[in-house]
Amino acid sequence: MSASGAVEARLAELGLTLPDVVPPLAAYQPAVRSGAHVYTAGQLPMVKGKLKLTGKVGAEVSxxxxxxxxxxxxxxxLAAVKSVVGDLDKIARVVKVVGFVASAPDFTGQPGVLNGASELLGEVLGERGVHARSAVGVAVLPLDAPVEVEIQVELVPEA
Incomplete structure (x- = not known):
């Protein structure tokens, strides 16, 4: 992956590395651009091609x-967005985050779980990372993942 600007420098300051894009598990694209917006597919917590944990939040997963x-x-x-636009500095703002939490029947802490995604976007993008959000509890996610997140971003207008 080529080095980019300020956003990737901020990731490095935080000790984070932008991963390779997670390959699709079915017939879809990791991200698509439509006009000034990029929409990602739901992203699982994959690291180097594997889920870090599996199971339901509030049961097998804390x-x-x-x-x-x-x-x-x-x-x-963010890696999926970069795969479409080439440079994360083109993000004007994160517009919306949608998160799904595979939840044990009595688990009601979905918003707290999704704070992980929201806080990361805020740390990396500052004010550009402030967004609207939905946090939804579901029975099961692909590959028995505990959580799935999709984002929608608006791009800086091209000159």
Whole structure:
């Protein structure tokens, strides 16, 4: 991956490396651009091609572990955005984050789990990372992942 500007420098300051884009698990693209926006597919907490953990949050996976996994999902989403636009400095703002949490029947802490993704985007992008968000509890996610995150970003207008 080629080096870019300020956003990737900020990632490095935080001790984070932008991963390779997670290959699609089915018939879809990791991200698509439509006009001034990029929409990512749901990103799982994959690291080097493998899920870090599996299971339901509130059962096999703790809320704190799931929060860390949501941050991994957000990092994967940024990689997907970069694969379409080439440079994360082109992000004007994150518009929306949607997160899904595979939840044990009595688990109600989905918003706290999704804070992992929201906080990572804020740390990396500053004010450009502030967004609207939905946090949804679901019965099961692909590959028995505990969490899945998608993002929508607006791009800086081209000159």
């Amino acid at each position: 809320a704190e572990q799931a929060k860390e996994l949501a941050a991994t999902c957000a990092l994967n989403a």
